[in-house]
Amino acid sequence: MSLLLQEPGxxxxxxxxxxxxxxxxxxxxxxPSATIGAVILGIFIVLAVLAPVIAPYGLHEQVGPxxxxxxWAHPLGxxxxxxxMVTLLMWGARISLVVGFAATFVSMVIGGTxxxxxxxxxxxxxxxxxxxxxxxxxxxxxxxxxxxxxxxGPSLFHIxxxxxxxxxxxxxxxxxAQVMSVRERxxxxxxxxLGAGNLRIILRHVLPxxxxxxxxxxxxxxAVAIFDETALAFLGLGDPSRISLGKVIENAFQRTxxxxxxxxxxxxxxxxxxxxxxxxxxxGRAMEDALNPRLRVSHLSAKGFRxxxxxxxxxxxx
Amino acid sequence: xxxxxxxxxxxxxxDLPRGGTLHAVQGVSLTLDRGERLGLVGESGSxxxxxxxxxxxxxxxxxxxxxxxxxxxxxxxxxxxxxxxxHRWVDLAIVFQGAMNALNxxxxxxxxxxxxxxxxxLATGRQAKARVGELLESVGIPRDRGDRFPHEFSGxxxxxxxxxMALACNPSVLVADEPTTALDVMVQAQILELLDALCRDxxxxxxxVTHDLPVVAQLCDRAGVMYAGEIVEQGPVEELxxxxxxxxxxxxxxxxxxxxxxGVPVSIPGTPPRLDRTLAGCPFQxxxxxxxxxxxxxxxxxxEVAAGRSAACHLNDVPAEVA
Amino acid sequence: MSSNGLLAVEDLVVHYAVPxxxxxxxxxxxxxxxxxxxxxxxxxxRGELLALVGESGCxxxxxAQTVLRLLDPVAGRISFDGxxxxxxxxxxxxxxxxRMQIIYQDPYESLDPRLTVKSTVEEPLLIHRSGSKxxxxxxxRDALARxxxxxxxxxxxxxxxxxxxxxxxxxxxxxxxVLGPDLLVADEPVSMLDVSVRAGVLRLLDSLREAGLGIxxxxxxxxxxxxFADRIAVMYLGRIVEEGPAEAVVRDPQHPYTKALLSVVPxxxxxxxxxxxxxxxxxxxxxxIPRGCRFHPRCPVAIADCREVDPAxxxxxxxxxxxAACILAG
Numbered sequence: 016m017s018l019l020l021q022e023p024g025x026x027x028x029x030x031x032x033x034x035x036x037x038x039x040x041x042x043x044x045x046x047p048s049a050t051i052g053a054v055i056l057g058i059f060i061v062l063a064v065l066a067p068v069i070a071p072y073g074l075h076e077q078v079g080p081x082x083x084x085x086x087w088a089h090p091l092g093x094x095x096x097x098x099x100m101v102t103l104l105m106w107g108a109r110i111s112l113v114v115g116f117a118a119t120f121v122s123m124v125i126g127g128t129x130x131x132x133x134x135x136x137x138x139x140x141x142x143x144x145x146x147x148x149x150x151x152x153x154x155x156x157x158x159x160x161x162x163x164x165x166x167x168g169p170s171l172f173h174i175x176x177x178x179x180x181x182x183x184x185x186x187x188x189x190x191x192a193q194v195m196s197v198r199e200r201x202x203x204x205x206x207x208x209l210g211a212g213n214l215r216i217i218l219r220h221v222l223p224x225x226x227x228x229x230x231x232x233x234x235x236x237x238a239v240a241i242f243d244e245t246a247l248a249f250l251g252l253g254d255p256s257r258i259s260l261g262k263v264i265e266n267a268f269q270r271t272x273x274x275x276x277x278x279x280x281x282x283x284x285x286x287x288x289x290x291x292x293x294x295x296x297x298x299g300r301a302m303e304d305a306l307n308p309r310l311r312v313s314h315l316s317a318k319g320f321r322x323x324x325x326x327x328x329x330x331x332x333x
Numbered sequence: 334x335x336x337x338x339x340x341x342x343x344x345x346x347x348d349l350p351r352g353g354t355l356h357a358v359q360g361v362s363l364t365l366d367r368g369e370r371l372g373l374v375g376e377s378g379s380x381x382x383x384x385x386x387x388x389x390x391x392x393x394x395x396x397x398x399x400x401x402x403x404x405x406x407x408x409x410x411x412x413x414x415x416x417x418x419x420h421r422w423v424d425l426a427i428v429f430q431g432a433m434n435a436l437n438x439x440x441x442x443x444x445x446x447x448x449x450x451x452x453x454x455l456a457t458g459r460q461a462k463a464r465v466g467e468l469l470e471s472v473g474i475p476r477d478r479g480d481r482f483p484h485e486f487s488g489x490x491x492x493x494x495x496x497x498m499a500l501a502c503n504p505s506v507l508v509a510d511e512p513t514t515a516l517d518v519m520v521q522a523q524i525l526e527l528l529d530a531l532c533r534d535x536x537x538x539x540x541x542v543t544h545d546l547p548v549v550a551q552l553c554d555r556a557g558v559m560y561a562g563e564i565v566e567q568g569p570v571e572e573l574x575x576x577x578x579x580x581x582x583x584x585x586x587x588x589x590x591x592x593x594x595x596g597v598p599v600s601i602p603g604t605p606p607r608l609d610r611t612l613a614g615c616p617f618q619x620x621x622x623x624x625x626x627x628x629x630x631x632x633x634x635x636x637e638v639a640a641g642r643s644a645a646c647h648l649n650d651v652p653a654e655v656a
Numbered sequence: 657m658s659s660n661g662l663l664a665v666e667d668l669v670v671h672y673a674v675p676x677x678x679x680x681x682x683x684x685x686x687x688x689x690x691x692x693x694x695x696x697x698x699x700x701x702r703g704e705l706l707a708l709v710g711e712s713g714c715x716x717x718x719x720a721q722t723v724l725r726l727l728d729p730v731a732g733r734i735s736f737d738g739x740x741x742x743x744x745x746x747x748x749x750x751x752x753x754x755r756m757q758i759i760y761q762d763p764y765e766s767l768d769p770r771l772t773v774k775s776t777v778e779e780p781l782l783i784h785r786s787g788s789k790x791x792x793x794x795x796x797r798d799a800l801a802r803x804x805x806x807x808x809x810x811x812x813x814x815x816x817x818x819x820x821x822x823x824x825x826x827x828x829x830x831x832x833x834v835l836g837p838d839l840l841v842a843d844e845p846v847s848m849l850d851v852s853v854r855a856g857v858l859r860l861l862d863s864l865r866e867a868g869l870g871i872x873x874x875x876x877x878x879x880x881x882x883x884f885a886d887r888i889a890v891m892y893l894g895r896i897v898e899e900g901p902a903e904a905v906v907r908d909p910q911h912p913y914t915k916a917l918l919s920v921v922p923x924x925x926x927x928x929x930x931x932x933x934x935x936x937x938x939x940x941x942x943x944x945i946p947r948g949c950r951f952h953p954r955c956p957v958a959i960a961d962c963r964e965v966d967p968a969x970x971x972x973x974x975x976x977x978x979x980a981a982c983i984l985a986g
Contacts, residue, residue, distance in 0.1 A: 201766040202776075205831075208726055210753040211783045219779075223770045321397045322413050376850040487938050517711035517876060522920035522934045544851060547879075547922035551929055570926040588852045590879040591924040592906055597883055600856030604820055 039230055042305045043298065052297030055290055063112050066105040074098065074106050074258070082277035092279035094263070095270040100279055103263050104287055110259035111291065114175055115241035121179025122240070123186060123233045130190025131225070135198060135217060145191075152184045157246055164252040171254045178243045186232045190225055197224045227306055235299035238292045245288050260284045260291075336403075337538050338365040338425075338506050343400035345380070345387045355609045357383045359562040360400075362635075365506060370532060370539040372549030372570065374585075375559035378605055381542045382430060384559070385508045389425055390417035404506075423453060426504035430511045433491035436483040442494045443469070443479035449501040468497040471534075472527060489520035493527065500531070507531070510542045525552050546589050550574060555641075558582050561605050561616035564635060568642030578644035580621045615647070623648060661735070662870040663700040663723065663756075663839055668693055668732035670715075670722050674943065690942045692718040693729070694894035697969070700839065705862070705871040707885035707902070709878055711917075713939055714891040716874045720841050723872065724756055725749055737838065754784050757832035761844035763824035767816040773800070774812040777831045784835060799834040803827070803860060822853035829860065833869075840864065842873045846880070858884050878921050882906045887977070890914050893950045894942055896969060900978030910972040910980035912955050949982070957984060 043053045062069075072078050076098065083093035091100035133144040163177050197203060203220050211219075247253050248261025249268070267273075267280035345358035358380045365371050375381040386392050388402045390410065402410045404424055409416050429435065437445055446468060447461045456464050466476040472493040483491055492512060499507060509528065513521035529552060532539050541553055549556050550570050557567040558581065566579040577583040581601075590598045603620035606612055615621070618628040627647045635645040670693040676685055693715040700706045708716045721727045723734060725741060734742045736752060744752075757780075760766040767776055777796045781787065787795065800808035803826040816824055825845065832840060842861060846854040862884060865871050875881055881888050882902055889899040890913065898911040909915045916933040923930065935954045940946065946953050952962035965983055972978060972985040 201760040201762055202768040204726070205758060205760065205766060205828075206779065206783070208724055208753065208758050209780050209783050209835075210750040211779075215783065219771075220768055321394070322410060323397055323399050376852060489938055517938075518878065518917065519711060519920055519935055520938060521922075522932055523936075525922075526932070526934055545922070546851070547924050550924055550926040551922040574925055575927075585852060586924055588855045589924050590855070590877075590883040592879050592882045592918065592921050594883070594924065597859070597862075598855035600822075600854070600859070601852035602856075 039227075039302065042301050046301040046305070048297045049301035052294040052301070055294035056298065059108050059287075059291055059294070060112065062105050063109040066102075066109050070102040070105050072099040072102045074102055082272065082275050082280060085279050091283050092277065094280050095266065095272065095277075100283060103258065104260070104283060107258050107260040107263045107284060108287060108291070110171075110254075110257045111241055111244060111261065111288065114171065114178070114244040114259065115237050115291075117175045118178035118182065118240040118244070119233055119237045121176065122181075122183040122236055123229065125180070126183030126186030126232070126236075127190055127225075127229055129183065130187040131194055131217065131221070133187070134191035134194025135213070135221065137195075141191075144187075148184050148187050151181065154181070156181050156243065160243060160247055161250060161252060164247055169252050169254050171257055174244060174247060174252075174254060178240050178247075182236050182239060182243070186229065186236060189228055189232045193225045193228045194221055197221050227302070231299055231302035231306060233299075234295055234302065238295035238299065241288065241291050241295070260288050264288075336364040336366050337369075337405065338540075339401075339403040340364070340384075340388055341401040341403065343384060343387055343402065344398065345383050345392065346397045348395040348397075349609060353609055354397075356611075357396075357562055357608055358387060361557075361559070361562075361564055363557055363564070363567070365538045365540060367505065367538055368532060368536045369555070370541065370553040372553035372556035373540065373542045373559060374544065374546055374549050374556055376544055376585075376605070378561075378608075379559040380562040380608075381559045382510055385427065385510060385540060385542055389421060389427055389508070390414060391421075391427075422449065422499075422504065423502045424504050425506045425508065426499035426502065427508040428492075428495050428499045428510065428512055431515070432495035432498075433488060433515070436491060436494065438483055441480050441482055442474075442486065446479070446494075446498050446501055449498055453502050455502055464501075465497075468500055469494075471500070471531070472497045473523075487520075488516055489523060492516065492520075492524055496524075496527065496531075500535075500537075503535075504537070506538045506540065508540045508542065511544070512541070513548065514543070514545070521548070528552065546585060547591075558585065561612075562608055563616070563645065565617065565646070566642075566644040567635070568639070568644075572639070572642055578638045578642065578649055579617075579646045580623050580648070581617050582644075584620075584622070615645075661699050662702050662704075662737055663872065664733075664735040665699065665719075665723060666697045666733040666735075668696045668719065668722060668734065669730045670718050670727060671730050688943050691894050691945060692942055693722065694942075694945065696732075696891070696894070696896055698889050698896060698899060700870045700872050702838065702870050703865055703868050704887065705865050705873060705885045706887045706889060707873045707875055707881035708889050708891060709875055709881050710891035711876060711939060713893075713942060715894040715942070716891050717843060719891070720758070720843055720872060720874050724753075724758055724841055726758075754780070754835040755837045756839040756841070757835070757837045758841045758843065759825075759828050759832050759845050762848055763821045763828065764816075764848075766828045767824055769816050771815075772812065773805075773814050773816075773819075773827050776816075776827060777834055780831060780835045786835065795834055796830075799830040800827075802833060802864075803830045804856075805830065820853075821849050822857060825849060825857050826860065829857075829864075833864065837869070839870045839872070842871060844874055844876070847875070847877065854880070878906070878917060890917070893939055893945060895950065895981065897951065897982070898980040899969065900973065900980075901975050904973055904975035904978045908973050908975070908978075910978065910985040911951075911982045912957050912984070913951050914980070916956065959984070 043049045077096060078099055079093045079097050081095050081097055083089060083097060085092040089099050094100055094103060129144050129148065133141045159181060160177050164174065167173050203216060206216050206220060244259060245261035248259045249265045251265060253259055253262050263284040264281060272280040340361060340363045343358055343361045347355040347357055349355055361384050363371065373381045387398055401408045404420055409420050443465050446465045450456045450461045450464060465479060469476055469479050474490060474493050486494065513524050516524065528539060531537050541549060543549060553570055555568060556570050556573055557564040560581050566573065566582045573582055574586055584601045588598050588601055601620055606616050614629040614631060615633050618624045633645045633647045635643050637643045638649045672690040672692055674688040674690060676687065696719055708719060710716045718727065722729050729742060733740060736756065741749065741752060774796060777799055778792055781792045781795060797808040800811055805811045805823065805826050846857050849857065861871055873885065885902045887900060888902045888905040889896045892913050898905060898909065898914045905914065906918065909918055916935050919930055919933040933956060937954060948963040948965055949967055952958040955962065961983060967981040967983050969979040969981045972980045
């Protein structure tokens with residue numbers, strides 16, 4: 016007998032469908048913190064990308080005195096070279112974001128691969144890779160970056176590689192844990208029992224399941240990468256030919272902005288970095304929260320239950 | 334003489350995340366006397382767990398309740414949390430579904446039971462320990478084992494520990510939600526025997542919630558069969574099997590395999606109705622093998638069909654020739 | 657042993673080593689072994705359903721996985737359709753895999769939530785590169801029809817979360833039969849389904865059996881085994897203690913464990929409250945297996961000899977093919 020005729024309307028299960036547009040979009044839409052984060056990040060990206068076009072003044076164009084005060088023409092004042100701060104911020108954000116994203120890409124590739132291989136193959140592969148991960152974890156990031164940048168020389172490319180190579184460990188661990196759990200699921204075991212090769216299983220079954228957590232981890236890594244770049248630039252190890260937000264802060268710091276009372280040379284770039292990092296963190300955390308297995312609603316809620324007077328009988332009760 | 338526990342027209346609505354409500358329990362009424370074993374049988378989604386959690390006031394804030402729960406004649410639901418709490422565990426105790434896996438892994442079993450005693454101000458210190466020893470023995474766990482951790486216990490023993498915890502405050506009613514579902518058949522037999530003995534020896538009233546019909550058939554005196562949030566038939570278990578008055582009861586038994594029974598079990602085609610919409614007619618009608626015209630439009634009410642038995646089916650109104 | 661032997665297992669042994677940890681290894685503590693399967697022999701023929709029953713820890717799931725070479729045995733022989741597959745390397749096993757399939761217990765986990773029904777059922781065909789696109793589509797439809805998910809077109813584009821438990825299990829079965837296997841291993845195929853749905857899925861397996869499939873069904877539910885299996889094998893602590901035609905094992909049990917187990921299975925009819933032989937305690941773990949008959953510590957009728965003799969499966973009882981491992985049987 017046809018099941019369909021007796022099962023009118025396929026049950027909409029109690030598990031919500033993952034929309035095809037993906038978790039990232041869902042989270043951004045539904046979680047207020049992620050929405051705010053996305054908006055802030057979006058604004059920065061737009062400003063940074065369009066900097067060459069919409070910056071009010073030239074990047075090297077002196078338009079006023081050293082540490083000129085904020086005015087209507089220059090809402091954030093001028094820096095020590097008489098350059099408009101708003102322009103500097105827009106261009107600075109460009110580099111900060113480029114380094115942030117690029118370094119994160121490097122770390123995502125390394126971390127994702129290590130995590131995947133470690134979690135999927137297990138055994139000796141896992142042990143070896145996890146030892147390596149542990150070594151990288153044990154090394155303090157910033158001092159190592161300083162040393163490497165100092166030795167290797169400060170160019171944008173070097174900075175990106177250095178940061179990327181040190182940040183992958185977090186992603187690797189998270190991915191490994193998820194892969195190990197997916198590996199044990201019945202449909203993966205079934206695929207294997209059917210004779211599916213590893214590559215097929217990884218591409219078809221494992222990767223789609225780890226993609227959300229990988230993205231969440233990536234977004235959080237961007238925050239750290241931006242921070243690291245800013246730190247390096249601040250310490251004078253950034254690429255001298257490029258202006259990043261960290262460099263802007265460093266310049267101001269080196270060239271006596273504080274004693275000159277030119278708060279606008281330090282606070283805005285600092286705030287910009289903080290906002291960038293914050294926005295990425297907010298998005299990343301919201302994603303992580305959304306991915307946590309939902310805790311069963313506690314039966315023992317402090318608020319207790321709601322009672323209402325009975326009206327009607329049986330199924331007609333209202 | 335009024336019953337020990339009387340539930341009158343209990344309703345539970347859950348707020349759905351995207352608006353609307355789910356009418357999970359629809360006017361459930363039942364009575365339980367001292368020393369009686371009542372089974373509440375139903376499949377997933379029938380509302381049986383929600384019913385017992387509701388009568389203990391243990392539902393999350395997204396739930397709205399209505400109805401009365403009379404314990405010794407007093408409505409404990411009337412004042413909300415304040416009126417329910419004093420009775421929880423002291424008069425009405427529950428062994429939750431999966432309780433055996435919910436024991437605190439970093440506390441010894443004894444100390445967890447002691448906690449229950451102390452929270453309710455029944456005993457402390459040495460007195461508490463002594464009482465815990467008694468409780469453990471009454472559920473078949475050697476006294477000294479209580480100082481071990483849950484992971485050192487087997488599944489059956491953990492379930493016994495959970496029962497001991499429920500009995501800590503000497504309740505008069507024990508609710509057991511799927512107490513043997515995750516257990517092997519031999520261990521299940523042990524636990525059911527334990528529950529049986531506890532009822533006899535302590536005059537405990539048992540409300541057993543399960544999807545397993547044979548378990549109810551073996552342990553309970555009476556049972557209520559739940560479907561789509563309501564009780565569709567209720568009565569002594571023997572009558573439910575030998576003379577069912579609701580097609581669902583009959584078909585559910587027919588779908589249950591028996592060791593020595595004749596014939597092969599048959600599924601009930603179709604699926605239960607959604608509870609987030611109001612339905613016209615009988616909720617079982619789309620799957621029923623004896624439905625007729627009235628079933629589509631008119632909801633059958635739970636009505637007495639014989640002494641101590643009730644069923645919600647229009648067929649019980651039909652004169653003998655037509656039935 | 658069944659004559660139209662599809663699957664024959666002889667003296668299968670599967671052990672797990674319990675990890676010793678650093679201290680244990682350094683202190684040279686003896687390696688503890690979990691003897692999950694400790695000498696198991698049985699066979700499954702074409703068109704036959706053998707139910708492997710037992711409580712948790714008896715080794716039935718391990719046996720099922722080893723039979724499909726998802727686990728490797730320590731000793732023993734597995735023959736599939738006459739061919740010895742015990743030590744066959746994975747590359748040689750691959751073509752055989754399409755002839756033996758497995759269905760898992762959990763209908764919610766056995767389907768990839770991101771794949772449509774069509775993709776799930778098609779996957780085995782893709783793995784084994786079976787046929788053209790059109791041929792595959794036909795086979796998928798055919799498989800869905802055989803599991804009574806009709807009309808197939810309505811289910812093709814559905815995702816698992818849109819289906820009920822019973823429907824998901826049917827999809828899993830469809831994916832298992834699409835390659836036309838000879839042997840199906842079903843590990844607790846209905847234990848996570850509602851009672852009203854179980855019979856349908858089991859009847860489906862029964863109809864597949866009638867069409868010639870050999871089915872090895874793992875279950876803890878004796879009632880299900882009694883109603884649906886041709887033969888039942890009862891396992892205890894890694895061994896088969898009784899085996900025979902389902903009716904014979906259920907109505908004329910020869911082994912004390914089987915008798916006890918049958919006596920505690922709750923009956924549907926409240927009037928049939930049989931005298932339960934409730935054994936005390938629980939089965940010991942498979943690391944410390946008792947000497948002699950492994951059941952003797954809990955056996956209600958054990959005698960002194962039971963501590964010394966480890967009984968083999970021998971013919972007992974009236975029915976042909978009915979065997980039990982007990983010196984007191986018969």
